[in-house]
Amino acid sequence: MPLKFFLKLYARLIGLTFLILLFCAALFLGVNSVRGQYWQERFSEPLLRWLVATPYPQKQYPWLESFYDFRVTPPGNLSVSDVIMERLSYGQIVSMDTSIGQQVMVRNDSGGIIDLRFRDIYSDVAEATALIARLHLDDMSPNGREGAMSQLSDTLGVELLPVRDQAELPDSEVLERVSERGISLYHHPSRDRAQVLIRLEDGTLVDMAMPAPFNPWAWPVVLLLLVVAGSVLALALYLALRDVDSNLRAVESVAIRIARGEMGARVDAGDSRLVSRLAAAFNSMAEHIQRLVGVQREMIHAVSHELRTPVARIRFGVQMIESANSPEALQKQLDGIDGDIQELDELIDEILTYARLEQGGPVFALQEQSVSDIVRQVVGEQQMIRPVHAIEADIDDESERWSLSDVEPRYLHRAVQNLVGNAARYAAGRVKVHCQFDEDNCRIDVEDDGPGIPEEDWEKVFTAFARLDDSRTRTSGGYGLGLSIVRRILYWHGGQAFVSRSDELGGARFSLVWPRKKPMEHTL
Structure with missing residues (x-):
């Protein structure tokens, strides 16, 4: 294979690979931007629905304003797009990326817009949910906490369980942080989601398991990327093979025409460089075959013509032998026949030599x-x-x-x-x-x-x-x-x-x- 052809093919493969990666990266980012916003809205929805259902959330949870910039804004004072306003009017949770984090909004029953800002929505929502759960569990008697935990778990979209076995406790760093702040967000080694350890006023420890975080490499996304990459490769392969198949069919068509006796048929390689060498070799072969066929026809015609004269003289000499009246006349005819035979031998030698040289040397x-x-x-x-x-x-x-x-x-x-x-x-x-x-x-x-x-x-x-x-x-x-x-x-x-x-x-x-x-x- 010529080095130039190999380098061109290699460059095309590299270019195709780069385009596929670029397209898949753009598709990955585009799909995950939509998935990420949808996940943010679904993940924060239980917390915001809880705040909407609370009569006076700013008074009941005063720490929300200092921690998460909690506020309730009239619709006319909110500078957002018409699409967002329409979604809020339908009661949907809306999430937006801002320069200082994620802004999550929802409309309450009085028409105001509840607005919170999170630097990291997963950890901040988990801590806010844990603080709300701790506040309500502290107000409950120990006997009623089991039912309260079950109700809070269903409403806040988490899993609240009391810690009864010391083997379930996390490491000492998490416990120190719980003793200082009352809550501590941590990640269990065997689980793919975050957990929050809550310490109540009476010292009871409650473990709150959060939903799984956003996974950009979820199997539907991976499957989509594989399908898209495979489709692009299949399309590129189809286009490349279509050109090759077209040229090979052209060669096949010319071969069939030559087999039918059209010796002047030739392959037109066109603009394709992939089979240009095959077309050139095929055309060279066809020209050689055409020349050999022409030489064969010419030789058959010429040999038949050249052989007639000495054969006719031999036939005439044989006839003259029968009528020879003297030894001198007989010898003359025999010498003439011998000369004609020598001429035939030389002619055959010339023809065989020429045929060997002409048919490939x-x-x-x-x-x-x-x-x-x-x-x-x-x-x-x-x-x-x-x-x-x-x-x-x-x-x-x-x-x-x-x-x-x-x-x-x-x-x-x-x-x-x-x-x-x-x-x-x-x-x-x-x-x-x-x-x-x-x-x-x-x-x-x-x-x-x-x-x-x-x-x-x-x-x-x-x-x-x-x-x-x-x-x-x-x-x-x-x-x-x-x-x-x-x-x-x-x-x-x-x-x-x-x-x-x-x-x-x-x-x-x-x-x-x-x-x-x-x-x-x-x-x-």
């Missing part, structure tokens, strides 16, 4: 070999075959230093042999093979003094079974595969073959150029 065993030695060997062999021509190799001392190259000797020999033999076939009398090597590249130029090749046909000559309409091909034979084989051999060496005009001899000049040291990706 041979198994190249690249090795360091002297290119100048291969050139001299080819020149020597061709000079023996064509003694009437002057075939020479031109290799200077500077190039000789760099003649060692990573090549497949057998196929390079075949490429140079095809060019030299082709040049000698068309040359008037002279063929020159010039070698030029340096640290990076190797180049071989094969020139002749023949009629040359028109410039408009320079690319056509490398096409398989190509025939030029001049004397260069029609009077010299050949099958039109030699130069195609040369080009494919150079392709598998990472180089190229091309044709031009010889400045020195005036005929054609065929050039082979390839890197002296083979790149690793071309090594087969």
